[in-house]
Amino acid sequence: MTSHSNLQTLWFTLIAVLWIGYFFLEGFDFGVGILLRKLGKDESERQQLIRTIGPFWDGNEVWLLVAGGATFAAFPQWYATMFSSFYLALFAILVALIFRNVAIELRAKTATKRWRNFWDWCIVLGSALPALLWGVAFGDILAGVPVENNEYVGNFLHLLQPYALVAGLTTLALFTLHGAVFLTLRTDDDMADRARRIVKLLAWPTTLLVFAFLTWSYLNANSAENSGIVPPFIPVTALLLVAGVDWLARTKHDGWAFFATGSSIALVTATIFLNLYPRVFVSSLGASHDLTIFNSSSSHYTLGVMSIVALAFLPLVLAYQAWTYWVFRHRVSKSGFGDVSSPIDLLAKKKPPATADSDTT
Amino acid sequence: MNPLDLARWQFGITTVYHFLFVPLTIGLAFMLATMQTIAYLRKDDAFERMTRFFTKLFLINFALGLATGIVQEFQFGMNWSSYSAFVGDVFGAPLAMEGLLAFFLESTFLGLWLFGRDRLSPKLHLTCIWVVSIGTMLSAYFILAANSWMQNPVGYEINQATQRPELKNIFAVLFNKVQLVTFPHIIFASLLTASLVIIGVSAHHLLRKRNVEIFKRAAKMGMVVGFVAALGVAFTGHIQAQVMTQVQPMKMAAAEALWETEQPAGWSLFAVGDVKGKRNEINITIPHMLSVLSTDSWDGKVVGINELQAQYSQQYGPGSYIPVVGVSYWTFRMMVYVGFAMMGYCALGLLLIRLKRLEKTRWFLLLALPVMALPFLGTSLGWIFTEMGRQPWSVFGLFKTAQSVSKSVGSWSVLITLVGFSLIYSGLAITDLVLMRRFARVDPPELDPEGSTAQEPTPAIAY
Numbered sequence: 001m002t003s004h005s006n007l008q009t010l011w012f013t014l015i016a017v018l019w020i021g022y023f024f025l026e027g028f029d030f031g032v033g034i035l036l037r038k039l040g041k042d043e044s045e046r047q048q049l050i051r052t053i054g055p056f057w058d059g060n061e062v063w064l065l066v067a068g069g070a071t072f073a074a075f076p077q078w079y080a081t082m083f084s085s086f087y088l089a090l091f092a093i094l095v096a097l098i099f100r101n102v103a104i105e106l107r108a109k110t111a112t113k114r115w116r117n118f119w120d121w122c123i124v125l126g127s128a129l130p131a132l133l134w135g136v137a138f139g140d141i142l143a144g145v146p147v148e149n150n151e152y153v154g155n156f157l158h159l160l161q162p163y164a165l166v167a168g169l170t171t172l173a174l175f176t177l178h179g180a181v182f183l184t185l186r187t188d189d190d191m192a193d194r195a196r197r198i199v200k201l202l203a204w205p206t207t208l209l210v211f212a213f214l215t216w217s218y219l220n221a222n223s224a225e226n227s228g229i230v231p232p233f234i235p236v237t238a239l240l241l242v243a244g245v246d247w248l249a250r251t252k253h254d255g256w257a258f259f260a261t262g263s264s265i266a267l268v269t270a271t272i273f274l275n276l277y278p279r280v281f282v283s284s285l286g287a288s289h290d291l292t293i294f295n296s297s298s299s300h301y302t303l304g305v306m307s308i309v310a311l312a313f314l315p316l317v318l319a320y321q322a323w324t325y326w327v328f329r330h331r332v333s334k335s336g337f338g339d340v341s342s343p344i345d346l347l348a349k350k351k352p353p354a355t356a357d358s359d360t361t
Numbered sequence: 362m363n364p365l366d367l368a369r370w371q372f373g374i375t376t377v378y379h380f381l382f383v384p385l386t387i388g389l390a391f392m393l394a395t396m397q398t399i400a401y402l403r404k405d406d407a408f409e410r411m412t413r414f415f416t417k418l419f420l421i422n423f424a425l426g427l428a429t430g431i432v433q434e435f436q437f438g439m440n441w442s443s444y445s446a447f448v449g450d451v452f453g454a455p456l457a458m459e460g461l462l463a464f465f466l467e468s469t470f471l472g473l474w475l476f477g478r479d480r481l482s483p484k485l486h487l488t489c490i491w492v493v494s495i496g497t498m499l500s501a502y503f504i505l506a507a508n509s510w511m512q513n514p515v516g517y518e519i520n521q522a523t524q525r526p527e528l529k530n531i532f533a534v535l536f537n538k539v540q541l542v543t544f545p546h547i548i549f550a551s552l553l554t555a556s557l558v559i560i561g562v563s564a565h566h567l568l569r570k571r572n573v574e575i576f577k578r579a580a581k582m583g584m585v586v587g588f589v590a591a592l593g594v595a596f597t598g599h600i601q602a603q604v605m606t607q608v609q610p611m612k613m614a615a616a617e618a619l620w621e622t623e624q625p626a627g628w629s630l631f632a633v634g635d636v637k638g639k640r641n642e643i644n645i646t647i648p649h650m651l652s653v654l655s656t657d658s659w660d661g662k663v664v665g666i667n668e669l670q671a672q673y674s675q676q677y678g679p680g681s682y683i684p685v686v687g688v689s690y691w692t693f694r695m696m697v698y699v700g701f702a703m704m705g706y707c708a709l710g711l712l713l714i715r716l717k718r719l720e721k722t723r724w725f726l727l728l729a730l731p732v733m734a735l736p737f738l739g740t741s742l743g744w745i746f747t748e749m750g751r752q753p754w755s756v757f758g759l760f761k762t763a764q765s766v767s768k769s770v771g772s773w774s775v776l777i778t779l780v781g782f783s784l785i786y787s788g789l790a791i792t793d794l795v796l797m798r799r800f801a802r803v804d805p806p807e808l809d810p811e812g813s814t815a816q817e818p819t820p821a822i823a824y
Contacts, residue, residue: 055472058427062468066460068434073457076449083438083445084767090435091778098428098785102792105424109417109796150446152769298450299520299527309458317465324469327480 007303008293011074012280014310016273018070020266022063023134023171027265029053029060031179033100033127037120039183039194046120050104052186052332057104059321061097073306077150077296078280085145085152085281086137089159093130100126131175132168136160138272139167143220144282147289158284163216170213173206174268177245178261184254188331196249199257203246210242210268221275230274238267365766367775368440371782375432376748377741378786382426384740387501387548388555389419390467390494392586394487401487406808407575414575414805415559416475421796423471425789432782440775444755444765451517451528452507455535459503467496501551502544509540511756512747513608526759539608542601549593550743553703554736556587557729560710562801564729567720575805577720584710591704598700599654606655606663609757611673611682612750614666615689617651618644624662626651629690636686639667677758684752692746699739706732 032053040046072079083090099122107119136159143163146154180202183195214235221230242264248257276282280296283289297303393412400408434456437445445452473481474489481489510516516533517526528534560583563576606613613619618632620640627646634641652661666683673682706728713719719726751757755765 055476059465059469059472061427061431062460062464065431065434065464066457068438069453069457069460072434072437072445072449073453076453077446079438079449079453080442080446080767083435084440084442084769087439087767087770087774088777090439091781094432094435095781095785097431098789101428102424102789105420106792106796109421109800298453302450302454302528305528305531306454306457309461313461317461317469321465321469324473327473327477 004297004300004303005294007300007307008074008297009278010307011070011297011303012273012277012293014314015067015070015074016270018063018067019273020269022060022067023175023265023269024262025056025060025063027131027171027175027178027262028182029057029179030127030131030175031177032183033104033123033179034131034176035179035183035195035198036123036127039191039198040120043116045191046116047108048187048191048332049183050107050123052183053104055324055328058101059324061101070306070310074298074303075280075291075293075296076298078291081147081150081152081291081296082141082281085147085154086140086159087152088156089133089137093133096126096129096133098126100130128172132172134168135171136164136168138171138269139164141281142167142217142272142276144284144290146285147281147283147291148285149289150291153285163220166209166213166216170206170209170268173202173209174242174261174265177202177206177242178258178265181245181249181254181257181261184249185258186332192254192331196252196254199249200246203242203249207239207243207245210239210264214239214268214271217271217275229277230271234267234274235271238264238271241267362772362776364770364772364775365763367772367779368766368770369762371440371775371779372436373745373748374779374786375429375436375782377744378790379426379429379433380740380744381737382422382429383501384547384551384554384736385422385558386419386426387494387497387551388553389415389422389558390490390497391552392555392559392582393419394490394494395586396582397487397490401483407578409808410805411575411579414803415562415579417800418558418562418797420475421793421800425793427468428789429786439778440767440770441755441765442767442769444760447525447760447765448756451510451514451526451534454528454531455503455507455510459500459507463496463500463503467493467500470496498548501547505543505547506535506537506540508747509537509543510534511754512605512751513537513539514756514759526756538604539601542597542604546594546597546601549590549597550736550740552590553587553594554740556583556590556707557703557733557736559583560587560707561729561733564726565801568723568726570720572804573720580710580719581714584707584714588704588707588711591700591707594700595704598697603655603657609751610664611666611669612684612689612747613655614664614669615684615686615750616693616746617663618686618690619651619663619665620667622662622665622668624652625649625660626655626663628654629694632690634686634690680753682753684750689746689750692742692749696739696742696746699735699742703732703735703739 032049036046036049040049068079071082103119103122103126107116107123140159140161143161145152145158177199180195180198184192184199187195218235241260245257245260248254248260278293279290280293281291283291298306393415396408396412396415399405400412470489470492474486474493477489478486514526515537516528516530518529519525520527560580563580563583566572566576567580602613602616617626617629618634618641619626619629620634625648627648628650630645630647632641632644649659651663653659655661655663666686670682674680709725710719713722713725753761753763755762
């Protein structure tokens with residue numbers, strides 16, 4: 001029989017994996033959303049951009065829901081304290097996600113230009129705000145917020161500490177870059193070139209932010225009494241990967257660039273979780289108020305049951321989600337000239353921009 | 362208002378609102394899968410076009426259900442953190458399972474189904490929508506298991522050190538006897554909802570003699586499924602009431618405004634009560650009916666509110682253990698009446714189809730449009746009844762709603778989110794109605810000669 005602390009560590013790891021999955025996947029669809037108005041010059045281009053994430057985005061968002069559910073089941077006190085502490089910030093994220101989801105589904109179903117502009121901006125802001133706020137939230141979790149006896153005792157401004165804001169800017173930049181790289185892979189011709197220009201534009205500023213965030217985290221970790229163990233190669237690799245994106249984009253190694261941004265996101269997230277371990281929610285009022293995997297977890301039986309469920313089904317989920325990406329691996333074209341390689345291309349071909357509005361009637 | 366009241370209003374509003382979309386999603390996924398199966402087996406273009414037509418309505422609805430669903434999960438931690446910390450050991454498990462087993466399944470395969478028509482073989486494409494349907498039902502199963510545990514906590518033990526319940530038997534939670542009757546009740550209600558929406562939309566087209574060949578069949582399908590589902594709703598509802606009489610007698614007594622224990626007890630048709638005086642002023646009943654319904658015997662005893670209050674005060678300490686009787690009584694009664702009205706409507710529809718008079722009976726088709734509102738009314742009333750009837754408990758007998766609220770979240774914060782969600786949800790409701798109405802009125806998409814590739818200019822989802 002596995003010991004209780006092993007199961008607690010397993011669930012800490014699984015939750016880290018779920019967040020990594022969420023940031024890796026929703027990261028690029030946030031990025032595409034953020035760049036919607038920047039890259040999509042006209043209606044057909046915007047539709048093209050949205051179609052690149054069409055089959056995926058809501059499956060990506062489920063990673064967040066499952067991360068939330070897993071936290072509830074495995075570490076109820078963490079879930080309770082974190083969600084009530086970040087109350088208004090989470091409200092902002094929820095509002096953003098609601099508008100974004102609805103906008104993605106409904107924008108093409110409304111015919112007037114004003115409505116489409118409105119939905120477009122919902123997508124842009126609804127992607128940018130969570131991309132920023134998730135980073136802020138994890139910055140706060142790691143740096144600590146005023147928590148006493150499992151209850152938040154600070155106010156909203158405590159959440160906006162400089163370190164957390166840098167974390168937020170880092171995720172915002174990383175996700176936007178990741179989305180731009182994704183577009184170089186999923187679109188063709190002119191659109192892919194323009195996306196690549198955005199990649200080149202963002203690559204170095206993003207690298208700088210990742211560097212700033214990781215360095216600051218390192219300094220924090222060294223001064224704090226309770227720090228997790230982060231093998232140095234993880235943050236260093238995260239930095240090197242994002243630093244290489246500019247070169248990869250210049251040499252049109254788009255696939256490698258996507259691997260680089262995705263891995264960098266994964267490793268930055270891993271750094272946060274490793275630094276955190278075994279804490280799950282740090283109190284700025286002293287280590288005795290910290291929530292840890294030991295004082296916030298469910299019972300041994302619950303963790304055992306959930307472990308069996310997770311280990312049986314998570315591989316299955318990964319398999320069918322990977323299969324989806326394989327099925328929809330083809331590029332989305334604006335005009336659909338040339339080879340018709342996917343239904344989306346086919347439909348794009350049948351749909352000249354002039355009749356963009358006709359689909360609603 | 363204090364944070365507790367605000368949080369309760371918020372939970373009520375967001376849950377009822379979310380649940381407007383859920384039954385239709387569950388029901389329509391099944392109906393779409395059935396339509397596409399018929400189209401596939403019979404190579405029938407009318408059913409193919411019907412599938413694609415209702416897909417758009419399904420998607421609008423799915424988008425809103427998903428968007429409002431995230432709020433539901435987050436809300437437990439945000440507004441009800443004391444509850445979450447208290448019950449997480451038991452309650453969190455079905456929630457996490459819902460995500461892992463159901464949400465991934467439905468969202469991923471929905472994407473495959475929508476965009477994969479030309480990339481997957483017809484058989485595989487058909488499988489995808491069935492997987493979506495199974496996913497929606499699995500999701501309902503797990504979330505209802507969690508809710509059933511709140512109605513009838515089982516499979517746990519109280520940890521003496523923390524004074525919190527700990528899970529001891531997951532199967533007891535997943536196969537809770539409340540769950541075993543609630544799940545089919547909700548599934549039948551979902552099928553009934555989808556059926557009546559399909560009937561309403563079809564009636565609109567039949568009245569204008571447009572696309573008659575498609576909508577005649579859609580209406581027939583709706584009537585058949587709707588009638589069977591209505592019977593299922595009534596039957597499972599009846600058993601649910603019997604289980605409720607055993608595990609939550611107070612909820613049953615409040616549903617009947619049965620102040621004093623009666624043997625035999627009559628089923629109240631209409632009552633005017635004096636809640637302070639703890640009695641009814643007017644009560645018109647069908648004698649013996651409540652005894653028969655809740656105990657299966659002509660002279661069965663049904664315990665009344667006053668006796669239960671006395672018993673609970675002794676068991677759990679002083680305080681009121683009576684839910685708002687007026688709300689319990691009327692939501693329960695209206696739910697039942699609405700249910701039978703829908704059953705009657707579907708039965709009449711089947712008769713008209715049998716007489717081959719459906720398309721000619723204008724008043725019946727006109728009636729289909731307002732009837733579309735009934736399932737939404739019925740499911741909302743059902744939820745309000747089952748949740749309000751459990752009060753003052755959040756977990757029956759274990760934890761009170763007043764203890765459940767987040768301690769660190771102040772009135773202003775809850776007020777901001779309450780107003781925020783209410784405004785956003787109102788805006789979404791209007792958008793939803795406008796879009797549903799528009800897409801319900803258009804003609805079903807044509808198929809091209811090969812019958813495979815959509816000739817409509819955008820995919821069904823129209824991104």
